[in-house]
Amino acid sequence: MQAYLENSKTGKGAWLSLPIHSTEVFEEFIKKNGLATFSEDEEFNFTDIHFDTDLVLSTEEDISIPKLNYLLRQFEVLDKHNQNKVLALLEAFGNTVFDLEYTLDNFDSLTFLENVHNAKEAGQYIIR
Numbered sequence: 638m639q640a641y642l643e644n645s646k647t648g649k650g651a652w653l654s655l656p657i658h659s660t661e662v663f664e665e666f667i668k669k670n671g672l673a674t675f676s677e678d679e680e681f682n683f684t685d686i687h688f689d690t691d692l693v694l695s696t697e698e699d700i701s702i703p704k705l706n707y708l709l710r711q712f713e714v715l716d717k718h719n720q721n722k723v724l725a726l727l728e729a730f731g732n733t734v735f736d737l738e739y740t741l742d743n744f745d746s747l748t749f750l751e752n753v754h755n756a757k758e759a760g761q762y763i764i765r
Contacts, residue, residue, distance in 0.1 A: 645680040
């Protein structure tokens with residue numbers, strides 16, 4: 638999993654591999670952007686989270702590095718089959734970090750329906 642860290646002031650950014658220690662984040666950012674340093678008044682935000690698939694999650698709120706690392710650990714403890722279920726849910730019904738957190742926190746109480754790939758198909762399944 639990778640997270641895109643962007644400098645709100647300059648628009649420069651870099652993809653950082655997770656998990657990452659909080660103290661390494663800005664070192665990696667500086668190295669990947671060819672910077673010598675940056676000023677303390679600059680703001681940085683994670684804008685996207687990328688899995689080892691085509692799925693990219695957006696971040697709608699500020700998210701901390703410890704929280705990103707925690708979500709990654711929660712995802713990684715699932716077996717491959719359940720990871721694929723989480724990814725399929727996110728692709729069909731949500732594409733934010735909040736959706737990932739909700740899905741992981743409630744994974745055991747979710748019902749998975751075969752051959753249901755979107756909200757329309759879920760509705761058709763329910764009314765049958």
